[in-house]
Amino acid sequence: MTPQRPGIAADTSKGFDLMAHDAPSLEALVDDLLARLGDAECVALLHQANPAMPDHGLGAFHTGAEALHGVAWLGTATVFPQPVGMAAAWDADLLREIGDAVGTELRAKRAADPERVSLNCWAPVVNPLRHPLWGRGEEGSSEDPHVTAWCGEAYAAGLRGDDATVWKTVPTLKHLLAYNNETDRCTSSSSLPPRVLHEYDLPPFLGPLASGAAGGIMAAYNLVNGRPAHTSAELYEAVRAAQPDLLAVSDAYAPTNLTGAERAYATDAESHAAAIRAGLDSFTDRDADSSHTVAAITAALEQGLLDVADVRRAARRVLLARARTGEFTPDADPYAHITADDIDTPAHRDLARRAATAQVTVLENRGLLPLRAGSTLAVVGPLATVVKHDWYSGTPPYMVSAADAAGEAHPVTAHDGADRLRLRSRTTGLTLTRAADGALVADQPGDDVVAVTDRGHDMLTLADDATGLLWRGSDDGMVHVDATRPEGWVTHQVFARHVHDDGSWSLQHRGSRRWVRVEAWGGLASSTAEDLAAAERFDVEVVSSGAEEVARAAAGADAVLMVVGNDPHINGRETTDRPSLDLPDAQRRLVEAALAANPATALIVISSYPYTLGDLADRAGAVVWSSHAGQELGHALLDVLDGRAEPAGRLPQTWWADAKHAGDLFDYDIIDARMTWWYSPHTPRYPLGHGLTYGRVEYRDISLPNGLAGPAVVRVANEGDRPAHELVQVYAASTDDRIGRRLLGHQRVVLAPGEEATVPVELHPARLRTWTAARGLDLPATTWRIVAASSAGMAGPSLELTTAPATPDAPLPLPLVAWHAPDWSGVVGVAVDHVRGTAYRARSGAGRLGWPSVEPLPARLAMRLRVTTGLGGDVEIRCGGASVLGTPEQERRGEWHDVVVDCPAPGATSLEVRLTGTVELAEIRQEN
Known part of the structure; x- marks a missing residue:
C-alpha cells in the first residue's frame, strides 16, 4: 500500500463503471461516485483542470468556456451583439x-473537440453597470439591477436549455460581487452598506439562480468591505440561499492574489483553506497546471487548516456541475444530436x-x-468601414460594416477619417515601409x-495604406x-506620438513603453x-487630411x-478603465467637419458604453447608438436607418450630460453618494429606457386598479404616421431621496398610426423593497409617485401610492451592529475578520x-x-442632547477590544455616532 500523507486518505475504489450506474437521480449518482473517490482524488477535482480518473469512469474535464455573446476563442462562431446591446433590445424572449x-454552438464545438471544450459556460456577466467609466461595461447588461437580473436570467435560460435534468450548458454568473473598476481591481475594496448589497448588487445574481437558469458563480477579483471576495463566506451563503448546489469558481489567477497583491494570507495553505471553507469550489489558477493548487490544499489538510469534509463538499459541487451536462449519462442526453455542423x-x-x-x-x-x-450617402468615420471585436468576441464567419450595408441600397462614398501620411526616418532619410516579410523598415526609396x-x-x-494591415509591436521589440x-491581452497595435518643436514625430509602442528607433545599417x-532621447525622429508629409x-x-x-x-481593445477594456466619457478629440473634429459640410448628418455612435456628446448631439440631424453588434452590425443599422425596421432599441443605462454626474x-455606496439613476439629483442627457420610434407616442393615462398587485393600466396613442414600437x-x-426611484415594470406594444391602446403592464412590487436589520427586505413606509413614461426621465401621467412594511417598525435592541445602522454617511466597510462580519x-x-x-x-x-x-x-456617542467620547487603546492596535463609556443619556431612544480618524467600530452593546 502506498503510504499516504497525513490528512489524505487512500483511494478505496477501483474499476467503477460510471456509465452503468442505475441511480435514481444525478444527485444520487454523484453521491455514490463521491463515496468511491479517495481524498487525494477529491483534492484533484478542485483545480480548473480535472485529471482523468479511469478507475472511476471519469474523463478529463476543465471548467470554463467563454460565451458572453457567442462562443469565444474556439474558432468560427456566430457573434451576437455585446450584452449591453442585447439588453437594449428589452426582449427576454430574444435573449433566451x-x-x-x-x-x-458550444455543444457543437464540444462535439468536434470534447477534450478542449467545456460545457461549464462562463456567462453571463450580471454586475450592474453602476458607472460608465468601467472598462468592462460592455460585458454587463444594465445600470438597473433588476433589468440586469431579467436579462441575465433570459440569456442563461437559453444557455441552460429546457430539459428538466440535463443542461445544454451550465451557465456561470460573473462576478460575485460589486465589481465595476479595472484600476486596482485586485486590491481595491468595494464598500457596500447592507442596503446597497441587498437592494442593488445581489439581485442580479439571485434572480437567475433562484429560477434555476444558472448553475454557478465566479468570484470577483476585488475585495468587498475589506475582505477578498474569494474568501467571503457571507457572499457565498447569500447566493447559495437561492441555489444550494451551485458551483463557485475563482476568476483566473485570483487565488494567487490572496497571498500576492492582496496580502490577505501569509501562505497558500492558509489562503486555499480559507477560500474552500468560505465556499469556493474550483481554483482557476496557473492554467492547466494543477500542481500548485493541489499542493496548497494538501498542505492545508496536513496542517489542520481544512477538513476533508470541506474538500468533499466542494468536490461534490464540481461533480454535480459535470453530471448536469449529461457527461455521466450520455444515453439520456437530449442534446446528443448536436453535431459539429451546428455552427453558423x-x-x-x-x-x-x-x-x-x-x-x-x-x-x-x-x-x-x-x-x-x-x-x-457619405458613410464616414473610424467605424464606418469596419466591424469591431471585443476581448470576449468569437470569430465571426463574416462581417458587414455600415458602409457595406449602405452600399446595398444607396450610392455611397466611404472614408475612414484617417490621416494619410508619409513618415521619413532622419537616420536613413527613407520612408517607413512594409518589407516583404512584414517587418517595418526604412531601408529603400519609396x-x-x-x-x-x-x-x-x-x-x-x-x-x-496599401494593404490595410496595422503596425504591431511586440515584447521583443x-x-x-x-x-x-487591434487585439490581444496586450494590445500591441497601439502607439503614442510625441510631436517635437520642429514638427517631427517620435513614436512609442504603448505595449512595451519603448520608443521606435531605426537602425542605421539595414533600416530596421x-x-x-x-x-525619448534615443527615439527616432520622423519627418511628416501629409498626403491627405482625414477631416478634409x-x-x-x-x-x-x-x-x-x-x-x-x-x-x-483601446481606452477601456478588461484591465483598463475608460479615461473619459468624452468623444475623443480627433473624432469630434471629424464630426465638426461633416456637420459644417452638410447639416443632414446622422451621428452614429457604435460603442461599448455611453458618451457625453454635448453640442454635437444638439446639432446633428439624428443621433443613433448601437453596441458592437457582431457580424450583422451594418445590416442592422441600415435596416433601421432606411426604415425597413422600426426603431425598437432603448437604452439600458444612463447617458449623463456631464461626466461629473456619474x-x-x-464609490460603491450609491445611496450616500447619490449615484446611478436610482438616486442621482442630476438630469441626464439620455435616461435609462430612452429611445425614439418613427411614430410619435403620447402617454395619456395610468391607473392601478389592483394596486401594486398589478397590472398597471397605461393608455398610449401613436400620433405619428408610422407604426410605433413602444416600450411602455x-x-x-x-x-425620500434615500429610497429613490425604481422601474416597476415594462411592456412592449406595437401601435399603428393613429392607434390608441390600453396596455397592461405587469408590476414587480418586490423591486420597491428596502433592507433593514429588523425585517430584511420589505416595503418601506413612504409615498411613491407612480409614473407611466417612455424613459426614466419620467415625463408622463402619474398617481400617488403609499406603502408600508408588513410589520411596523419596532425599536432596535442592543447590540447595535455598526454596519446595520439605518442612517450612515461618510463611512466605508472594513472586514471584522477574514471570513465574515463588517465594521x-x-x-x-x-x-x-x-x-x-x-x-x-x-x-x-x-x-x-x-x-x-x-x-x-x-x-463620539450622541444621544439626548449630550455626548461622550470613546478612544481605542493604542497598545491593542490591530485587535478588536471593548471600550466602555457612560451613556450620556440613559433611557434615550435614539443614537448618533461620529467616527473620526481611522478608528473602526463593529458594534455597540450594553456592558456586561
Missing part, C-alpha cells in the same frame, strides 16, 4: 433565443441580424430619419503611405505590419529605445452617416452613523473598536 443558439447555421445568421437590429437605438431625430430611398487613426488619449493605430485589427524599425476628406465626401452627399465610437468610479415603462419615485471606518476622517429608534439605552455602553492603520481616532 440567443442563449439557446450560443448553447447549441442559416437560422443563427438570421437571429444575429434580428438581434442586432432590435438593439439599434435612435436617441435624436430631427426629421432626417428614415433616410430617403436611393439617396446618396512613397508608402501610413493611415493614422487617432483613438484619443494619446493612442494611435497606424496602418499600411520587433515591429511588424501584419495585424488585421524596432521599439527598442528606452527613452470627410468634409469633401459629406458635401457631395444627400445625407451623411458619421460613424464614431470606440475600439473595444460620480466617483470607486412604469416607474416609482419615492418622496465601519470613516471614509475621509469623519463619518456618521444613526439609529433613530432604539430601545432605551442602558447606563453603560461597550463599543467594539479597532485601529489597524493610521493614527487612530475617536468614537
Whole structure:
C-alpha cells in the first residue's frame, strides 16, 4: 500500500463503471461516485483542470468556456451583439433565443473537440453597470439591477436549455460581487452598506439562480468591505440561499492574489483553506497546471487548516456541475444530436441580424430619419468601414460594416477619417515601409503611405495604406505590419506620438513603453529605445487630411452617416478603465467637419458604453447608438436607418450630460453618494429606457386598479404616421431621496398610426423593497409617485401610492451592529475578520452613523473598536442632547477590544455616532 500523507486518505475504489450506474437521480449518482473517490482524488477535482480518473469512469474535464455573446476563442462562431446591446433590445424572449443558439454552438464545438471544450459556460456577466467609466461595461447588461437580473436570467435560460435534468450548458454568473473598476481591481475594496448589497448588487445574481437558469458563480477579483471576495463566506451563503448546489469558481489567477497583491494570507495553505471553507469550489489558477493548487490544499489538510469534509463538499459541487451536462449519462442526453455542423447555421445568421437590429437605438431625430430611398450617402468615420471585436468576441464567419450595408441600397462614398501620411526616418532619410516579410523598415526609396487613426488619449493605430494591415509591436521589440485589427491581452497595435518643436514625430509602442528607433545599417524599425532621447525622429508629409476628406465626401452627399465610437481593445477594456466619457478629440473634429459640410448628418455612435456628446448631439440631424453588434452590425443599422425596421432599441443605462454626474468610479455606496439613476439629483442627457420610434407616442393615462398587485393600466396613442414600437415603462419615485426611484415594470406594444391602446403592464412590487436589520427586505413606509413614461426621465401621467412594511417598525435592541445602522454617511466597510462580519471606518476622517429608534439605552455602553492603520481616532456617542467620547487603546492596535463609556443619556431612544480618524467600530452593546 502506498503510504499516504497525513490528512489524505487512500483511494478505496477501483474499476467503477460510471456509465452503468442505475441511480435514481444525478444527485444520487454523484453521491455514490463521491463515496468511491479517495481524498487525494477529491483534492484533484478542485483545480480548473480535472485529471482523468479511469478507475472511476471519469474523463478529463476543465471548467470554463467563454460565451458572453457567442462562443469565444474556439474558432468560427456566430457573434451576437455585446450584452449591453442585447439588453437594449428589452426582449427576454430574444435573449433566451440567443442563449439557446450560443448553447447549441458550444455543444457543437464540444462535439468536434470534447477534450478542449467545456460545457461549464462562463456567462453571463450580471454586475450592474453602476458607472460608465468601467472598462468592462460592455460585458454587463444594465445600470438597473433588476433589468440586469431579467436579462441575465433570459440569456442563461437559453444557455441552460429546457430539459428538466440535463443542461445544454451550465451557465456561470460573473462576478460575485460589486465589481465595476479595472484600476486596482485586485486590491481595491468595494464598500457596500447592507442596503446597497441587498437592494442593488445581489439581485442580479439571485434572480437567475433562484429560477434555476444558472448553475454557478465566479468570484470577483476585488475585495468587498475589506475582505477578498474569494474568501467571503457571507457572499457565498447569500447566493447559495437561492441555489444550494451551485458551483463557485475563482476568476483566473485570483487565488494567487490572496497571498500576492492582496496580502490577505501569509501562505497558500492558509489562503486555499480559507477560500474552500468560505465556499469556493474550483481554483482557476496557473492554467492547466494543477500542481500548485493541489499542493496548497494538501498542505492545508496536513496542517489542520481544512477538513476533508470541506474538500468533499466542494468536490461534490464540481461533480454535480459535470453530471448536469449529461457527461455521466450520455444515453439520456437530449442534446446528443448536436453535431459539429451546428455552427453558423442559416437560422443563427438570421437571429444575429434580428438581434442586432432590435438593439439599434435612435436617441435624436430631427426629421432626417428614415433616410430617403436611393439617396446618396457619405458613410464616414473610424467605424464606418469596419466591424469591431471585443476581448470576449468569437470569430465571426463574416462581417458587414455600415458602409457595406449602405452600399446595398444607396450610392455611397466611404472614408475612414484617417490621416494619410508619409513618415521619413532622419537616420536613413527613407520612408517607413512594409518589407516583404512584414517587418517595418526604412531601408529603400519609396512613397508608402501610413493611415493614422487617432483613438484619443494619446493612442494611435497606424496602418499600411496599401494593404490595410496595422503596425504591431511586440515584447521583443520587433515591429511588424501584419495585424488585421487591434487585439490581444496586450494590445500591441497601439502607439503614442510625441510631436517635437520642429514638427517631427517620435513614436512609442504603448505595449512595451519603448520608443521606435531605426537602425542605421539595414533600416530596421524596432521599439527598442528606452527613452525619448534615443527615439527616432520622423519627418511628416501629409498626403491627405482625414477631416478634409470627410468634409469633401459629406458635401457631395444627400445625407451623411458619421460613424464614431470606440475600439473595444483601446481606452477601456478588461484591465483598463475608460479615461473619459468624452468623444475623443480627433473624432469630434471629424464630426465638426461633416456637420459644417452638410447639416443632414446622422451621428452614429457604435460603442461599448455611453458618451457625453454635448453640442454635437444638439446639432446633428439624428443621433443613433448601437453596441458592437457582431457580424450583422451594418445590416442592422441600415435596416433601421432606411426604415425597413422600426426603431425598437432603448437604452439600458444612463447617458449623463456631464461626466461629473456619474460620480466617483470607486464609490460603491450609491445611496450616500447619490449615484446611478436610482438616486442621482442630476438630469441626464439620455435616461435609462430612452429611445425614439418613427411614430410619435403620447402617454395619456395610468391607473392601478389592483394596486401594486398589478397590472398597471397605461393608455398610449401613436400620433405619428408610422407604426410605433413602444416600450411602455412604469416607474416609482419615492418622496425620500434615500429610497429613490425604481422601474416597476415594462411592456412592449406595437401601435399603428393613429392607434390608441390600453396596455397592461405587469408590476414587480418586490423591486420597491428596502433592507433593514429588523425585517430584511420589505416595503418601506413612504409615498411613491407612480409614473407611466417612455424613459426614466419620467415625463408622463402619474398617481400617488403609499406603502408600508408588513410589520411596523419596532425599536432596535442592543447590540447595535455598526454596519446595520439605518442612517450612515461618510463611512466605508472594513472586514471584522477574514471570513465574515463588517465594521465601519470613516471614509475621509469623519463619518456618521444613526439609529433613530432604539430601545432605551442602558447606563453603560461597550463599543467594539479597532485601529489597524493610521493614527487612530475617536468614537463620539450622541444621544439626548449630550455626548461622550470613546478612544481605542493604542497598545491593542490591530485587535478588536471593548471600550466602555457612560451613556450620556440613559433611557434615550435614539443614537448618533461620529467616527473620526481611522478608528473602526463593529458594534455597540450594553456592558456586561
